Amino acid sequence: MASPRRRSVPLPLLLLVFPVSLFVVLLLHHRSSGPAAALLSGAGPSPDPDPRRFSFLIKVLAYDRPAPLRRCLRSLAAADYAGDRVALHVLVDHPPPNASLDASREILAEADAFRWPHGEKRVHYRAANAGLQAQWIEAWWPGSDDEFAFVVEDDLEVSPLYYRFLKRVVMTYYYDRKNYSPFVFGASLQRPRFVAGKHGNKIQLDSETRLFLYQMVGTWGQLLFPKPWKEFRLWYDEHKSKGIKPILEGMKTTGWYKKMGERIWTPWFIKFVHSRGYFNFYTNFLKERALSVSHRDAGVNYGKSVGPDSTLLDGKNLDFNIWELQPLNKLKWYDFCFSEVLPGRVVRKFSELGSVLNSVQLENNIVLISLYSIEQRIARNMICHLEKAGMQNYIFLVSNPQFQDDLAHRGHPVIDGTGLLQSIKMSNSMYSDDFVEEIMVKAHVVKKCLDLGYNVWVLNGNMISLGSKLIEPSDQSVDLFAAESVDLIFLRGSQSSKKTWNELVILRMGDGLMSSKSDFYSSLERKNFVGMLTKVLGSKGDVRVGKLDEIVPVELGPHTSNRSLSEGHCKVIFWSHGMASDSVQSQLENMGLWLTDADSSCSAVVCSQKQ
Structure with a gap:
């Protein structure tokens, strides 16, 4: 120096x-309130920057x-x-x-x-x-x-x-x-x-x-x-x-x-x-x-x-x-690793989805992660785990506009679920709550992945993949795999998967969600996408769903320990949507799985050289 x-x-x-690609974000992300915020904004309204005052x-x-x-x-x-x-x-x-x-x-x-x-x-x-x-x-x-x-x-x-x-x-x-x-x-x-x-x-x-x-x-x-x-x-x-x-x-x-x-x-x-x-x-x-x-x-x-x-x-x-x-x-x-960052990738229209998915995929694999109803500090901790594992082929489904912009300017690709549905003439007023909107957005994003020939994982922000990237299941006789307990699915980008998804899931799921009298609709309280998917596929009876044997999920709870994670070669730890965020953070901290600092940013930089 x-x-x-x-x-x-x-x-x-x-x-x-x-x-x-255009990166013009006019909304500054989270800043603390109180005296510091007042100093940054000034005592009163300040004039816009003017080159004549340079x-x-x-x-x-x-x-x-x-x-x-x-x-x-x-x-x-x-x-x-x-x-x-x-x-x-x-x-x-x-x-x-x-x-x-x-x-x-x-x-x-x-x-x-x-x-x-x-x-x-x-x-x-x-x-x-x-x-x-x-x-x-x-x-x-x-x-x-x-x-x-x-x-x-x-x-x-x-x-x-x-x-x-x-x-x-x-x-x-x-x-x-x-x-x-x-x-x-x-x-x-x-x-x-x-x-x-x-x-x-x-x-x-x-x-x-x-x-x-x-x-x-x-x-x-x-x-x-x-x-x-x-x-x-x-x-x-x-x-x-x-x-x-x-x-x-x-x-x-x-x-x-x-x-x-x-x-x-x-x-x-x-x-x-x-x-x-x-x-x-x-x-x-x-x-x-x-x-x-x-x-x-x-x-x-x-x-x-x-x-x-x-x-x-x-x-x-x-x-x-x-x-x-x-x-x-x-x-x-x-970034600090001198890896290229692609800021501004926010999908707000279905027509924008394909190009962003193309920029995300690695070896024809995409990981769709829903952050609907996930508190930001929990989501940021999950992102730190993704970086630690070297995972780069993910895309986030986010409902909060401010959070969308913050993630996007840092180079994370995100999907605005409400905007995407509106772009295909599906207003969110048609559905009863955010979870129904989340289901439909997932269904249409998966459809686009399969149309492009990509394999796709679908998971939620109330889980952490531990220590490694998600690996494609070894059983080649099945194209669809699911773990209902943890709400996790994997689909191969095959013609069979594409046909099944387009003919059964998109049509039948939409019809079921629109009918408040159906058994399909009454099960929404579980907030489990795989459960909804199972009902759709079960109505046909000829779609075989494989088990994700390579993944042994462990539920976070008062008695969960690092020892329980090592037993059975656990790959993911998850918690219920109803579990309080403070409890989630406290238990993850005790297990050494809380990777963010006082600024809610990752406590470490992990350089993963581009392949």
């Missing part, structure tokens, strides 16, 4: 900043290196600001007690004498040593939603083109509402080289990719957007006050935090970004070029001078149109 401190820093820390602040973090600071300030002053007024704030940390003051005196003299022709210049000299974490976190509190901060450590050098490029990014992706996402926290100018997730993919980008989004924060020239930074500051205060640590297992940065503690700040921001599902703009200029480079001077992070990490991109070596930016929906998104 390009730290402004001449202190002994372990080499792993240095690696942290090594260049480390304000750019440069925050230079300095400590004890006069010569690198001089080089940094000169490069900033030489940049093209197109006549804009830009403020420069030089933040100088104080030496620790009993340390020499000579370097500080020289830095202050350098900063005072430095001529800044582009606007206001301020020098802030601390009265006591703050450290790197406080220097970053206290560098800025946004004055408005139109104020942006560019944070620069003192051993950096920027390109003359850096400001014009960053301003263009802001105008395109912040002020242009059709290209805006509230889940973008800023833009990094460093060359991306570092993947923080353990066992993640290498950073490999094609030569046509100039701009992309990546969850990792950069510290070698990072532009911060005002709203996410305010949100982070309040989140940081709350977690600090409660003694919560930024531990995110599966990340290399967590190991550094356990070793370095509060001397570093990035693990805090990384944990915040993970909890919110936020992203950062990065550039890919090829030939190891970047708009901001670290000189990695001797005595900072290295025993001897290593030299610049990249080549500075300027007008002399510019061989492409740097000002041409693609629409947001054309850009690629990557």
Whole structure:
């Protein structure tokens, strides 16, 4: 990391900043109510962001290196600001007690004498040593939603083109509402080289990719957007006050935090970004070029001078149109593992279902998971188990619009059940409750899977698949398998399954649900899709249903233990719909199966390289 401190820093820390479909979601996901929410929203109605109010602040973090600071300030002053007024704030940390003051005196003299022709210049000299974490976190509190901060450590050098490029990014992706996402926290100018997730993919980008989004924060020239930074500051205060640590297992940065503690700040921001599902703009200029480079001077992070990490991109070596930016929906998104994320996959019409199913399937297998009537914290814990098992071919059936958007922006594919039924002229007013709607949505999604020739699993959010992916049953003589106790089915994508489903299930189930006098309708209280399916198939009598012998479900209860899970090679644990969520969470915690943290996000990052 390009730290402004001449202190002994372990080499792993240095690696942290090594260049480390339409998605327009206007509804911000869950935020805490109370004073923090009031601070984020302001005391009263605030005006919408206006490009005419755009304000750019440069925050230079300095400590004890006069010569690198001089080089940094000169490069900033030489940049093209197109006549804009830009403020420069030089933040100088104080030496620790009993340390020499000579370097500080020289830095202050350098900063005072430095001529800044582009606007206001301020020098802030601390009265006591703050450290790197406080220097970053206290560098800025946004004055408005139109104020942006560019944070620069003192051993950096920027390109003359850096400001014009960053301003263009802001105008395109912040002020242009059709290209805006509230889940973008800023833009990094460093060359991306570092993947923080353990066992993640290498950073490999094609030569046509100039701009992309990546969850990792950069510290070698990072532009911060005002709203996410305010949100982070309040989140940081709350977690600090409660003694919560930024531990995110599966990340290399967590190991550094356990070793370095509060001397570093990035693990805090990384944990915040993970909890919110936020992203950062990065550039890919090829030939190891970047708009901001670290000189990695001797005595900072290295025993001897290593030299610049990249080549500075300027007008002399510019061989492409740097000002041409693609629409947001054309850009690629990557998580901490540098696995591609596909945000915005929300199926609201039946006509949209096929393309999303095609993007979900792996080896012609799809897992349909219903989250109807499942509390969000329980659903999020289940998602953590899916990630731990490396399952990637799932799609969620969700009834809550806000939850749909939150899952979708994180890259999870979701189906809006109400919208899907309305698109095929089936109003939910035709049915008595959400469970009836859920049954019909499941029936039509399964039909589409079978029409496309895909095998499909259907399960609910009141269960957890333990330790492995769902495996296709070995019995090839049967196309339909069911486990009624756990409400789980598997269908092969065969012509036989397709014929049975279209001729029996879709027609007979719909007729049965519409008739309040039928036995079919009277059994709805069980809220069991497999039970309803059995009644439909039983009315014909010639459809053989196989048993899922490979799965031995265990019901969660007061006497359930880890030992009971290991007996009989259990594959899933489930609980009744009537079981209180607090009891579910408590028992899963006791068994080590609760994988979310205080932010209701996964407590670990699991990198599963794409097949």
